[in-house]
Amino acid sequence: MRTVRAWGAVIAVTVALTACSVKQDTNNAGGTGDRKEVSFLTFETPNLTPAYWDAAIKRVTDSNPDIKVTKLVAPTTQGRTDYAKQLLQSGQFPDVMIAVDPAGFAEAGNLYDWKPEELKDFQFPSANPIKGGHHQLPANTQTIPPVYYNKKMFADAGVTGTPKTWADLLDAAAKLKAKGLTPFVTGGGKDGFPAAMIMTGVVSVDVYGKTPDWLTQRRADKVKFSDPLFTAAVAKFADLAAKGYIDKDSVSRDYAATEQAFLDGKGAMYPMGNWFAANADTKKHDFDIGVFNFPTDDGRLVVPAYTGGGMSVNAHAKNLDAAKRFALAFQTDKQQIDVSVKADGLVPAIKGYQMPADIGPVLKAGYDLYQEAVDKNAVVNSFGWETADDGLLPGMKAKFYAVAQDVITGRKSVADACAFLDTEWAKAK
Incomplete structure (x- = not known):
């Protein structure tokens, strides 16, 4: 990092x-x-x-x-x-x-x-x-993750342009839901990580965007998951679920089924790693797919990678x-x-x-977005995907995925989720 x-x-x-x-x-x-x-x-x-x-x-x-x-x-x-x-x-x-x-x-x-x-x-x-x-x-x-989106659903819901700020994203989600469309496609199941993709995006741009070495500090016990900066990011994720923008019943869906659900038009936005672009360009679907960077509060460019x-x-x-x-x-x-x-x-x-x-074209669009971030020195680590001294402790990725599912379904409050991560971190050390 x-x-x-x-x-x-x-x-x-x-x-x-x-x-x-x-x-x-x-x-x-x-x-x-x-x-x-x-x-x-x-x-x-x-x-x-x-x-x-x-x-x-x-x-x-x-x-x-x-x-x-x-x-x-x-x-x-x-x-x-x-x-x-x-x-x-x-x-x-x-x-x-x-x-x-x-x-x-x-x-x-x-x-x-x-x-x-x-x-x-x-x-x-x-x-x-x-x-x-x-x-x-x-x-x-x-x-990890850009946001892939169904251009037809965006147009049908009156969403013009792509979200740059968090307010833009909430506005788009509200318009999609008002049209009877599911704003976000998510999953989880045996694979776990699809449920955490949105939370990965929020934590990466909000926490690492402000404190790039946050996880290094966590390893040194200088910060905690229950601190305001991390808790606020999880709260934004929980708000999406509370507003009905994420289908709570979908967390049992594995990765392959989650991807297929997006390709089948069962939701408008699909936050996922850029590897999805390969299938977006080759697998069958009857709508055009676009991609945008995960939004920040003020529209500042921060790209997790x-x-x-x-x-x-x-x-x-x-x-x-x-x-x-x-x-x-x-x-x-x-x-x-x-x-x-x-x-x-x-x-x-x-x-x-x-x-x-x-x-x-989808892979090219995502690659161009990444190159722009490189040119503007706007790249940060993707939370939960690091694999070195600056990464999560062994075993913590699974806990992070589980917490994401619990937040989506309401089994854990934001405070409980962050406290759980702190407790599991202490065990992992």
Whole structure:
């Protein structure tokens, strides 16, 4: 978090570089002897299907034929980080894993600490340090959350333009509700995080927008969730639910069903990570989709984003060199990155990488919004998505997701929700 604004300033320069550091397809196998087995923990979403992973693995192993990859898939009923913990406890910790929160694993010495020379192709090699080490490849940037919206519903409700301030957002939601339309599509269920997307947005722009190192201060016990700044952000989220702008019965809906509900026209606004843009451009729907930044009180530009999410390697992998080579090849191969961009809407944080010219209009619009924020030094961390010393303590993400559902349904008041987070934080420490 301390360096996110500096990283943002660098993007505008590095993205435009013509001296490309992205690796092209090669047949440099690194040896033709016995194949070295590497287990790879993946996960599946509406964007990242089994076919996507199989093709991605094949692209890398075709260029590294001495590596044999065994794909593991985290169950949809269990978060991939929790599943990785389960595998570790049972002595089956994978050799390579992607988008697994390194907190806890790294401190215990279970993850390989990437060396500076191994991170030379990444824009932000110092991103997300854990006790001075780097245990997850800083492969891409994601904005979490922009707000996707149904342009037809906005027009039908008389909403002109896109909300810039919180008052604009409330006005749009009131007009949509008056027309019998559901303002916000949300979910939760076994996936948890869809219920917290709005709260992530409010906390990020209101708390980090004023105090960028707030979570660092929380780790030092200088601030609390029950303090006025954080409580006020949660109160705004609770107000949306109290006004009926969020369907309380939808919190049992999992991520895939939540996305489909928006595409089916069951609500007007869908706060979600920028990975949704890939499906917005490719999946069937009968309305145009727009995107705007999460609004602030005064209209000031504040864009929550997270750089990281890449591969981690088991420090004790039997074939450690092969595991590292596979991870680096997967994350820096241009063909693979191009496919990832179109499949998952991410913004690669690789030196010299240029976005494909044929990306869809929603992805392009979101990318342009992010670049504007970079140019104006308006990027902050996305609350709850950090994975380093400045992130939530291990286990706290699940508590945050649960609190969001409880606030939506009214099971917890704002005060109770914030007090609960403080209590759980003390337990986690």
